[in-house]
Amino acid sequence: MICPNCERNLLRKERTGNICSHCKRRYALDPKTNSLRLSDLRVRRIATGLTDDGRILITPGQLWYALSRKRLREGEFAPGCAGGALLGGVFVGFWGLFGELPFMLYISGALLATALGIQIARQMGAGRGIAPMTRGAFRSEALAEWLRVYGKLPPGVIDDSGHPWPRRQADAPPPNAVLVCPDASVAAFLAADGLPDRHGVALVQGPEHVTALLPALPPRGPVLVLHDADAHGELLLRQLRETLPGRPVVDAGVSLRTVRSMPKAVAYRDPERKPAAEVMRRLTTLGEFTPQELKWLAQGWRFPLVGVPPVRLLTVLDRLAEQAGRSVDAERRHAAEVGFLTWPGVADDGPDPAGGR
Known part of the structure; x- marks a missing residue:
């Protein structure tokens, strides 16, 4: 090196x-x-x-x-083991043949069988992902x-071990939209790069935090949902749509079908996040997934939010948040035109009741 x-x-x-x-x-x-x-x-x-x-x-x-x-x-499954077992089996086999040691042939056979078993397991996908x-x-x-x-993290890398979801102040202006992001690492990334402040978006962790913000949202203020492309992420998106009828709930990624169609998107398996039978039952009941997709999800395959190139993720979310802001601004302008939030009986060009000009 x-x-x-x-x-x-x-x-x-x-x-x-x-x-x-x-x-x-x-x-x-x-x-x-x-x-x-x-x-x-x-x-x-x-x-x-x-x-x-x-x-x-x-x-x-x-x-x-x-x-x-x-x-x-x-x-790679059992790295180095197959080659070592194969070479060992061949060596011990020759030793047994030329040395007339029958028991060495049994050892050779066991080593060769081990090498073959590892190779078969690799072909069947053991260890993949x-x-x-x-x-x-x-x-x-x-x-x-x-x-x-x-003494510090690599250049450009920030610590994400704290609570990255900004706490909303009581006197803060109402948000244009809510962005749900369960992944603390991605939430820290978005907060550090200023997306919530730049677009007036409330960055929250989960559905319970969305419910608390609903009174402050405009009637058509959207809820943007960031989630992993896995069983839990797909279920999160649909739970929010069920609990927020009439509210725009936008899938901001990662889309399962988009990821599976992209050869450069490398999925992986996390044994600690393998979905429970109840989660898979609920996804199956939805009728929105093919048998192949359900099998993929049940095996614990996933593509995480942290796998999306940071620049691309920030660009997409900037565009979605900007669109949300424009739609809310149009809604507020329409409300002002029809007299919403204006003082009754006061013309637009009349004196300000607060004493201003």
Whole structure:
């Protein structure tokens, strides 16, 4: 690997303890000692691309997906085991034949059967889509080591471990729309890049927070829903539409069918988020999904919000929020034209009852 400090090419023996033998400086990540094969230079390069050369801020969740994407696509099951078992089986087999050791042939057969079993399991999809390093492990292992070495997160990356959904003040102006975003990492990204303030949008975590904001919303103020393309995300969108009749509920992504039709969208499986039978029963009852889609969802496949390129996500949401603001402004202008929120008996060009001009 290349030292991120002096840019010398280092052999394994020249970087013991994550210290360069040439410049004597420590680095954070060695591709030989972490499951994502990360190096400091790769992390910086990927972070630079995600932030559009520093134009926007991103979060650890978005960085994790971008760094995991290649390994998720590979979907390697029992890495190295099949080759090792095959070579071992062949070696032990020859040893048993030429050494006239029958018991070695049994060991050889077991090793060859193991290699064949691993290969068959790979062909059947075992291990495919399982992240070698989870989002939690990325934070507690890779980023924790980065912080120990450099004292701060990679350039352009902000902390998303707090409560990123802005708390609405009592004297705040009424929002134009509500944006539901259950993912704390994406919510932190949107808040840090100023989308809620830029468009007068209330950023909230879930349906219960939408209900609390309804009195402050204009009658046709839309509810924009961001969700993962998985069983829980699809159910969230439909629950909001059921509980908010007459209110525009806009699917702001990620769309299941759009994702599945895009070859570059790398889905993954999260064993901790595999949908329960009740969730799948409710989705099946809707009658909106094909058998193939239901099978995909039931197996725990998903495409997360953090997987959407940050610049693209921000661009789409800017457009949707701007459209929502225009529709609400038109509604408010119409209300003013018909006398809504005007003082009774006072002409438009008359004196201001508050004493102004």
